[in-house]
Amino acid sequence: MTIQRMDNVLIVVEDLDAAIAFFVELGMELRGRAELEDRGAERVIGIDGVRQEIAMLRTPDGHGGVELAMFHTPRAVRGEPMDAPANTLGIRRVMFAVDDIDEVVARVGAHGAELVGEVAQVGDSHRLCYLRGPEGILVGLAQQLG
The missing domain is CATH 3.10.180.10 (2,3-Dihydroxybiphenyl 1,2-Dioxygenase, domain 1)
Structure with a gap:
């Protein structure tokens, strides 16, 4: 199985x-x-x-x-800094496919999300970014091009 x-x-x-x-x-x-x-x-x-x-x-x-x-x-315990970089060992982020990356980044900014780096085009296929949301939650966004 x-x-x-x-x-x-x-x-x-x-x-x-x-x-x-x-x-x-x-x-x-x-x-x-x-x-x-x-x-x-x-x-x-x-x-x-x-x-x-x-x-x-x-x-x-x-x-x-x-x-x-x-x-x-029992109360939650903090295991690492809230701003741990993407190369920290362990589960780092959840990635979501989106239709319009710029629109999503603008919307979630109202909820305190901040870009980690920048929205960047990777090859000819995708635009990607990482956002840090509430409590340091790291989320990736991927917009397929073409």
């Missing part, structure tokens, strides 16, 4: 409302939001006494997802 699909990526945040607003502005759909205090979830993540609030978001095509989690107990 092989992997069927990638379901979602988890991002732990301190301000769930700001993170939801950022991803919704990117074009994701909020599918649900809930408080969780579940022994089963504790066994999966290996942390006791968990109380968290989660939000599930999906891409417009319904295939990709982001799960946002805000831990009430």
Whole structure:
């Protein structure tokens, strides 16, 4: 048996409302939001006494997802600087395909997102950029050309 699909990526945040607003502005759909205090979830993540609030978001095509989690107990811990560069070990960013990269950059700027470098054309095929959103979340945008 092989992997069927990638379901979602988890991002732990301190301000769930700001993170939801950022991803919704990117074009994701909020599918649900809930408080969780579940022994089963504790066994999966290996942390006791968990109380968290989660939000599930999906891409417009319904295939990709982001799960946002805000831990009430125990409080989240910071593992690296919020402005860690793209060459830091570990998961660095989530990349989204967009129709109009300039329009998306302008929209999410209203939610505090800032370009890491610049919007750049890569060969003849794509325009790409990295944005740093709320709490240092690194997001890549890719616009296919032609």
